[in-house]
Amino acid sequence: MSSPEHIHHPSPAQYWKIAVVLAVLTAVEVAMYYIDRAYDLGILNGLLLVILAILKFVIVVGWYMHLRFEKSTLSRFFTGGFILAAALYTIVLTALGIVAIRGG
Amino acid sequence: MAELAHEAALDHAHPEHESTGVENRKLGMWLFLSSEFLFFGALITNYLLYSNRGGFAGVYPAEIYDIPFTSVSSFVLLMSSLTMVLAHNAQSRDDHNGTRTWLFATAALGSVFLGGQVFEFTEFIVEFDMTLATNPAASAFYVLTGFHGTHVAIGVIMLLALWGISRRRGGLSDKQGLNLELVGLYWHFVDIIWIVIFTVVYLLSVPPT
Numbered sequence: 001m002s003s004p005e006h007i008h009h010p011s012p013a014q015y016w017k018i019a020v021v022l023a024v025l026t027a028v029e030v031a032m033y034y035i036d037r038a039y040d041l042g043i044l045n046g047l048l049l050v051i052l053a054i055l056k057f058v059i060v061v062g063w064y065m066h067l068r069f070e071k072s073t074l075s076r077f078f079t080g081g082f083i084l085a086a087a088l089y090t091i092v093l094t095a096l097g098i099v100a101i102r103g104g
Numbered sequence: 105m106a107e108l109a110h111e112a113a114l115d116h117a118h119p120e121h122e123s124t125g126v127e128n129r130k131l132g133m134w135l136f137l138s139s140e141f142l143f144f145g146a147l148i149t150n151y152l153l154y155s156n157r158g159g160f161a162g163v164y165p166a167e168i169y170d171i172p173f174t175s176v177s178s179f180v181l182l183m184s185s186l187t188m189v190l191a192h193n194a195q196s197r198d199d200h201n202g203t204r205t206w207l208f209a210t211a212a213l214g215s216v217f218l219g220g221q222v223f224e225f226t227e228f229i230v231e232f233d234m235t236l237a238t239n240p241a242a243s244a245f246y247v248l249t250g251f252h253g254t255h256v257a258i259g260v261i262m263l264l265a266l267w268g269i270s271r272r273r274g275g276l277s278d279k280q281g282l283n284l285e286l287v288g289l290y291w292h293f294v295d296i297i298w299i300v301i302f303t304v305v306y307l308l309s310v311p312p313t
Contacts, residue, residue, distance in 0.1 A: 012193055019186040030175045033307045046308055053303035057296050064189045065292045071125055074134045081138025085145035092149055
């Protein structure tokens with residue numbers, strides 16, 4: 001593990017900064033939940049929560065899992081699996097007419 | 105051009121690479137994680153199918169979620185990703201003390217998350233009488249979060265095993281360092297699945313009207 005590849009990886013200080021960003025995004029998510037309960041934001045709430053989750057997802061995969069620093073082969077395999085699963089289950093949910101989410 | 109230079113640099117970083125340019129075990133782990141999207145996708149879809157379908161007896165999960173409690177659990181798991189990546193970073197710098205400390209911290213945070221899940225399940229069963237057999241929504245909830253919890257538990261066991269090995273004189277070897285990286289990938293994956301579950305299952309779920 002003492003390979004030169006890690007020269008490209010973020011420093012511990014950067015990892016802490018990323019953690020702060022993730023914590024703030026989580027706090028915003030929880031705040032959105034309560035704001036929606038108070039003011040009923042409708043579809044906007046669902047949209048914002050999904051965007052926030054995608055942001056957190058991308059940050060963890062890109063920086064903590066180092067996918068953005070890895071060979072493109074790995075990115076293709078990983079995103080390929082994700083897109084396949086997302087497409088498959090979106091089709092299933094759409095076909096069954098189920099959108100059981102707030103504001104959906 | 106820059107991408108080619110980056111790939112070449114990575115080739116140089118892995119003297120023993122395979123025909124794909126990526127170490128086999130690492131490629132295997134990424135493929136395994138990729139396939140896990142289908143596994144958890146099926147469980148999440150199952151939950152969405154039943155979470156607000158009315159007509160069943162008993163309490164629905166979305167009626168009894170404790171969002172503040174689950175938010176704290178989510179935060180704990182999120183921070184365990186930080187300690188995991190710090191363990192990986194310490195290992196790459198041959199900082200054995202740092203590796204040990206952060207590995208243990210990750211396992212501890214994972215255990216706290218699991219404790220929270222046990223508490224949540226116990227509360228749902230004892231206080232609200234919502235068991236696995238109450239209705240399809242409850243069943244889908246327990247199966248989804250239970251399988252995620254099982255993944256976390258497996259991760260904690262692997263982390264503690266690595267921590268035990270790292271306590272030996274000389275710390276983790278280069279080969280075991282790859283094991284740490286693979287366990288780290290697994291751990292981060294468990295975290296990103298929880299990011300999805302927290303949003304879709306907890307924050308966006310609504311009980312049937």
